[in-house]
Amino acid sequence: MDAPMVVSTIQRKYVIDLLKKGKRADGRGFLDYREVKIQTNFIPKAEGSAEVYLGESFVITGIKYDIGTPFPDSPDEGVATCMTEFIPFASPMYESGPPDIDAIEVTRVIDRGIRHGDCIQYKKLCIKAGELVYILFIDMYVMNYSGNLIDAGAISAMAALLSAKLPTAKIVDGNAVWDGGYMTIPINQIPLSVTFGRIEDYIFVDPNMDEELVLDGKISFAINETGQITSMQKSGEASWTEEELIKYSKLAVQKVNDLRATLNLRQYIPKI
Amino acid sequence: MTILIPEDYPKTLINKDGKRIDGRALDELRPFKCKIGVLANAHGSAYVEHGKNKIYAGVYGPREVHPRHLARPDKGILRVHYRMSTYSVHERKSPAPNRREREISKIIEDALAPTLFLELYPNSAIEVFIQIVSADGGTRCASTTAASLALADAGLPMKSLVAGVAAGKADGKIILDCGDLEDKAGSADVPAAVRMIDEEFTLLQFDGEMNPEELEISMKYIKKGAREIYAAQTAAIKEKFDRIRQETEAENKIIEKETKKAEPKPVAKVEEKKEDPIEPVKETPAEPKPEPEEPTEKSEDNKEETK
Numbered sequence A: 001m002d003a004p005m006v007v008s009t010i011q012r013k014y015v016i017d018l019l020k021k022g023k024r025a026d027g028r029g030f031l032d033y034r035e036v037k038i039q040t041n042f043i044p045k046a047e048g049s050a051e052v053y054l055g056e057s058f059v060i061t062g063i064k065y066d067i068g069t070p071f072p073d074s075p076d077e078g079v080a081t082c083m084t085e086f087i088p089f090a091s092p093m094y095e096s097g098p099p100d101i102d103a104i105e106v107t108r109v110i111d112r113g114i115r116h117g118d119c120i121q122y123k124k125l126c127i128k129a130g131e132l133v134y135i136l137f138i139d140m141y142v143m144n145y146s147g148n149l150i151d152a153g154a155i156s157a158m159a160a161l162l163s164a165k166l167p168t169a170k171i172v173d174g175n176a177v178w179d180g181g182y183m184t185i186p187i188n189q190i191p192l193s194v195t196f197g198r199i200e201d202y203i204f205v206d207p208n209m210d211e212e213l214v215l216d217g218k219i220s221f222a223i224n225e226t227g228q229i230t231s232m233q234k235s236g237e238a239s240w241t242e243e244e245l246i247k248y249s250k251l252a253v254q255k256v257n258d259l260r261a262t263l264n265l266r267q268y269i270p271k272i
Numbered sequence B: 001m002t003i004l005i006p007e008d009y010p011k012t013l014i015n016k017d018g019k020r021i022d023g024r025a026l027d028e029l030r031p032f033k034c035k036i037g038v039l040a041n042a043h044g045s046a047y048v049e050h051g052k053n054k055i056y057a058g059v060y061g062p063r064e065v066h067p068r069h070l071a072r073p074d075k076g077i078l079r080v081h082y083r084m085s086t087y088s089v090h091e092r093k094s095p096a097p098n099r100r101e102r103e104i105s106k107i108i109e110d111a112l113a114p115t116l117f118l119e120l121y122p123n124s125a126i127e128v129f130i131q132i133v134s135a136d137g138g139t140r141c142a143s144t145t146a147a148s149l150a151l152a153d154a155g156l157p158m159k160s161l162v163a164g165v166a167a168g169k170a171d172g173k174i175i176l177d178c179g180d181l182e183d184k185a186g187s188a189d190v191p192a193a194v195r196m197i198d199e200e201f202t203l204l205q206f207d208g209e210m211n212p213e214e215l216e217i218s219m220k221y222i223k224k225g226a227r228e229i230y231a232a233q234t235a236a237i238k239e240k241f242d243r244i245r246q247e248t249e250a251e252n253k254i255i256e257k258e259t260k261k262a263e264p265k266p267v268a269k270v271e272e273k274k275e276d277p278i279e280p281v282k283e284t285p286a287e288p289k290p291e292p293e294e295p296t297e298k299s300e301d302n303k304e305e306t307k
Helices: A009-020 A101-115 A149-163 A209-214 A242-263 B099-115 B139-153 B180-185 B212-261 B264-286 B295-306
Strands: A036-040 A048-054 A057-068 A079-086 A126-128 A132-144 A165-172 A175-184 A192-199 A202-205 A217-223 A229-236 B032-036 B044-050 B053-064 B077-084 B124-134 B162-170 B173-176 B188-195 B200-204
Touching: A009 A192, A009 A202, A009 A209, A036 A149, A036 A242, A048 A149, A057 A149, A079 A101, A079 A149, A101 A132, A101 A149, A101 A192, A101 A217, A101 A229, A126 A165, A132 A149, A132 A165, A132 B124, A149 A192, A149 A217, A192 A209, A192 A242, A202 A242, A217 A242, A229 A242, B032 B139, B032 B212, B044 B139, B053 B139, B077 B099, B077 B139, B099 B124, B099 B139, B099 B162, B099 B188, B099 B200, B124 B139, B139 B162, B139 B188, B139 B200, B139 B212, B162 B180, B162 B200, B162 B212, B173 B212, B188 B212
Parallel strands: A079 A132, B077 B124
Antiparallel strands: A036 A048, A048 A057, A057 A132, A126 A132, A165 A175, A192 A202, A192 A217, A217 A229, B032 B044, B044 B053, B053 B124, B162 B173, B162 B188, B188 B200
């Protein structure tokens, strides 16, 4: 189906009328998440990889690494950076070129969820303090757009990180040399994100493409395994009341726990 | 800089028994798999697995050309965008497009444009996007295969499918479909694509050393490989339409069941409808139409009046 550049008022009215009746276009309830399908480690040259379908949203994420110098304010910590590219075949709205503002927003929200969520143990990615650390690249490619790319991207980023294998190194004459072993990326907690969409006063989880094109605003919560909120992002013009935010942050914790239990992402950790 | 992992490179690319390092015969393809209709939004799409190459291609169009000045008033344009994912290769590729990608896009464009009826789409563009998820030598050939399939899946009229495969030379022998290692360590590489309707070459590059006799063998091998790929391509297209047929047949069965349940009502309705086209035809010559915009309402009114 074509994602239209301009959404007609009829389309918007259709979605709102359904919401008023307590229904959604694809038959889900307001708090039902779409089905998630995951496949990992299918790219031989990537350190880790994951293919994630969230409904019809489809993201492929790969992990590459590099050995580089750490930031001066954290000399004994490795680095992880995220990148998202919307491939033009994912939607007729996308054009080839450098990542646009939406792609950057998706990247930054996912990046914050990972960075502040006690997720990667950066200290274990250090080879020699102040000189050599692992730099991880989490590169997400959106293959098909069907709404809620933040959640789909976050799941694929975590699945790819968990499935990755890095060669371990020792220092010889100041250089990092392979010591013959491999390690998985040391991960403490798995943050996952959940997004609520909003049209007028109707709030629902995991907006699909039709809903995302007409909604007034969204709010994403990234939550780690101890139930701590590690990042939030309000986007779109809709505003939220204090009561709503509290209610939906609690709901988000619950939804993420459910999601984490069904996905069981730790099953993708390779044996070394 | 990544950590260098020493690999055991084989000393010879062809074993004593005449088989290659991965056990293939000289003129044997790597495992090949393809599927169409894999991306929900794209007008046409294809996924190709050729050896360890994993490639997605998506097609949009014919649609408006951006930027406008590229549009041609006499015929449509075909634009191919070949891109590699950062993680598809050993050293992370920079996400910015490079000259290699631009060149490959161009040669694939040239390979596919003659199979389309571009004169049917003046002022429009057909755009093909190719994404290499995993690269393993011979991506430009596999990309051409995928792009051709995606165009077919988009329902565009085409003169022929195009199948891409490379030949090469290793240890002085001509081989079909070089793998990554044979590509790097071999002494020649001939990536090509064949338009299957007349078996002419629509993509051809060469790099290395070969004499004309060896080139002849390469061409024969390429055509042989292309025929095998073509068979898989046509099977993939048939598979999709079989899938659609099965789905519609299942749907039809459900509809049949439902209509049987509510049998008396639809039959009665059908009878009523049968009367409609006859009556207005009788009426119209007798009464002049003051409001031709609403013929259906008018005819119903007439019907009531006559009753």
